[in-house]
Amino acid sequence: MDFTVDKDRPAAMCHSGFSPGSHVMKRYVVQQKLGSGSFGTAYLVTDLKDRESQKVIKRIPCNTMRGDATLPSAREAKLLGNLRHPSIVQFFGSFLEKKDFCIVTEYCEGGDLHCYIQEQKERGENFIEGHVMEWFIQLLLGVNYLHERLVLHRDLKTKNIFLKDGILKIGDFGVSRILAPSDMATTITGTACYMSPEVFSNTGYNTKSDIWSLGCILYEMCSLACAFDCPRWIKLVSLIVNGPSPTLPPKYSAELNDILQRMLMKNPELRPSAKEILQFPYVTHRGQVLSQWLQEVIRQDRKDSVDEDVARIAAAMQEKLHLDSLQAMRVVQEMAPRQRRRIRHEDEPETHRLKLKRAVEKVYEENRQRMEHNRRYKANDDVLWVEDRTSEEKDICSEGEDSEQEESTDGSVLTISWTLSEQQSSTLRAYQSCLQRFLDSSGDSAEIQESVPWDSEDTTVSVCSEQEIALLRQECVRLLGEDAFLEVYNYWKQVYNQQDPDTVEIEDETLREPQVMKLHPHPCYKVQQLLFLEERIEVESPEPSFTWL
Numbered sequence: 001m002d003f004t005v006d007k008d009r010p011a012a013m014c015h016s017g018f019s020p021g022s023h024v025m026k027r028y029v030v031q032q033k034l035g036s037g038s039f040g041t042a043y044l045v046t047d048l049k050d051r052e053s054q055k056v057i058k059r060i061p062c063n064t065m066r067g068d069a070t071l072p073s074a075r076e077a078k079l080l081g082n083l084r085h086p087s088i089v090q091f092f093g094s095f096l097e098k099k100d101f102c103i104v105t106e107y108c109e110g111g112d113l114h115c116y117i118q119e120q121k122e123r124g125e126n127f128i129e130g131h132v133m134e135w136f137i138q139l140l141l142g143v144n145y146l147h148e149r150l151v152l153h154r155d156l157k158t159k160n161i162f163l164k165d166g167i168l169k170i171g172d173f174g175v176s177r178i179l180a181p182s183d184m185a186t187t188i189t190g191t192a193c194y195m196s197p198e199v200f201s202n203t204g205y206n207t208k209s210d211i212w213s214l215g216c217i218l219y220e221m222c223s224l225a226c227a228f229d230c231p232r233w234i235k236l237v238s239l240i241v242n243g244p245s246p247t248l249p250p251k252y253s254a255e256l257n258d259i260l261q262r263m264l265m266k267n268p269e270l271r272p273s274a275k276e277i278l279q280f281p282y283v284t285h286r287g288q289v290l291s292q293w294l295q296e297v298i299r300q301d302r303k304d305s306v307d308e309d310v311a312r313i314a315a316a317m318q319e320k321l322h323l324d325s326l327q328a329m330r331v332v333q334e335m336a337p338r339q340r341r342r343i344r345h346e347d348e349p350e351t352h353r354l355k356l357k358r359a360v361e362k363v364y365e366e367n368r369q370r371m372e373h374n375r376r377y378k379a380n381d382d383v384l385w386v387e388d389r390t391s392e393e394k395d396i397c398s399e400g401e402d403s404e405q406e407e408s409t410d411g412s413v414l415t416i417s418w419t420l421s422e423q424q425s426s427t428l429r430a431y432q433s434c435l436q437r438f439l440d441s442s443g444d445s446a447e448i449q450e451s452v453p454w455d456s457e458d459t460t461v462s463v464c465s466e467q468e469i470a471l472l473r474q475e476c477v478r479l480l481g482e483d484a485f486l487e488v489y490n491y492w493k494q495v496y497n498q499q500d501p502d503t504v505e506i507e508d509e510t511l512r513e514p515q516v517m518k519l520h521p522h523p524c525y526k527v528q529q530l531l532f533l534e535e536r537i538e539v540e541s542p543e544p545s546f547t548w549l
């Protein structure tokens with residue numbers, strides 16, 4: 001449903017890229033291309049000036065940008081660097097490479113949430129509620145952080161959420177700002193199925209519009225399908241604006257479904273803020289369980305690293321003793337039989353050494369067993385989560401699970417998916433302290449130090465202007481070429497001029513679907529958006545003149 005283009009992309013849209021092994025800005029070595037999206041191409045790179053860490057460079061052709069937007073874009077990019085939160089993909093900087101604008105961000109090795117959900121869908125299993133709740137809380141903390149700083153994301157979707165060290169991170173919010181710092185292009189041309197009703201009625205995009213999108217993401221995490229989806233733009237709009245809100249599958253709790261319904265209220269004023277959602281008793285309870293569990297994992301991890309040190313020392317001692325014994329044996333072998341008999345009686349130090357060796361072996365074995373016991377971690381999954389299963393879920397999940405699980409004091413089952421690396425453990429510590437701070441302060445925002453003054457005071461922005469529509473039209477022409485654009489545009493215009501564009505049977509020969517729509521569905525979908533917006537701008541009243549279902 002969104003406009004990700006790669007294979008589908010017409011030749012006109014292809015642009016220059018980095019080749020693997022090449023150096024960029026004498027600092028980054030390109031490892032591989034990660035993929036292409038609507039705005040540009042993402043590459044995995046090694047940063048030679050930052051401990052050879054892995055980062056992502058997103059290369060955006062300047063012709064994708066609105067007008068001469070590079071200067072404001074650079075300013076926006078600089079401001080993005082001020083945002084630091086465990087649930088937000090870190091933005092490192094930007095530069096111009098030839099004629100392309102490049103932004104450098106943190107690399108999230110777990111890929112994006114969209115792919116993760118697709119894989120789960122292929123397995124035919126839903127995520128359990130504990131898993132969804134942990135992700136949801138991570139996203140709420142990130143969105144709350146942005147909103148407290150008066151920053152709107154404007155393009156929240158599963159493709160813009162990444163997994164790193166088992167934590168979900170909101171990314172790509174910079175791209176929309178950087179591409180269109182002075183207008184709202186991305187608000188109207190973003191991914192349609194996450195758009196809120198107010199975007200279509202042109203009453204302004206605000207923090208509550210992000211909440212709507214987050215609600216769509218919550219639904220998708222539970223149902224493994226889009227909350228609102230339809231191949232026809234006009235029908236999709238009608239579903240979002242007037243259709244009923246979807247409900248979660250019955251396996252999820254009434255509390256979670258209630259939260260979803262509140263996030264998907266058609267009237268943005270009735271939707272709760274991220275902070276309010278975090279303060280709902282059900283979410284707070286889950287947050288507390290999660291925070292305690294994280295504390296335990298961090299404590300355990302510290303203890304494990306001490307245990308590892310003890311084991312290393314024990315092993316070194318054992319090796320030293322072994323070498324000493326070999327040395328002693330060689331000396332003894334070189335002796336005459338009489339000499340050997342004599343020293344056998346004087347062999348007190350050797351007996352002492354054997355005792356010491358046995359003691360060290362015992363400590364070593366104890367340590368090994370303890371470490372094994374402590375690591376009741378599963379290595380087959382790339383996600384960190386606390387299970388809080390119903391007994392039925394426990395039965396289902398225990399089939400085929402060979403990892404040991406422990407009941408915590410409040411009955412939740414604790415599971416961690418890996419042995420923590422230094423980086424993972426520091427991410428978890430940052431996340432735990434951020435969650436705990438929120439729980440302790442009940443969301444008190446007095447601590448905000450820096451503010452990123454992008455969005456207006458009330459963080460409401462208009463969503464559509466004639467200029468925007470002109471730009472969208474230009475983009476459609478660029479993507480499809482003039483002739484194909486006109487063919488698709490005229491086709492949809494005629495379809496929409498029918499009495500009920502949704503149900504009309506297209507019998508008229510002149511209304512045969514253009515071939516290009518099959519070849520390049522994503523750009524053609526944009527043409528539908530264009531028509532919708534043109535219609536919107538023509539009418540004075542905020543209500544669209546289409547026949548709504």
Ligand SMILES: Nc1ncnc2c1ncn2[C@@H]1O[C@H](COP(=O)(O)OP(=O)(O)OP(=O)(O)O)[C@@H](O)[C@H]1O
Pocket residue numbers: 002003004005034035036037038039040041042056058089105106107108109111112159160162171172
């Ligand atoms: N920080 C990152 N860490 C890991 N993978 C990333 C990162 N940023 C982007 N990617 C991956 O690179 C690919 C291209 O991403 P990009 O953001 O350009 O497009 P998209 O999000 O797929 O589509 P669109 O731009 O239409 O939203 C995707 O597969 C995405 O998962």
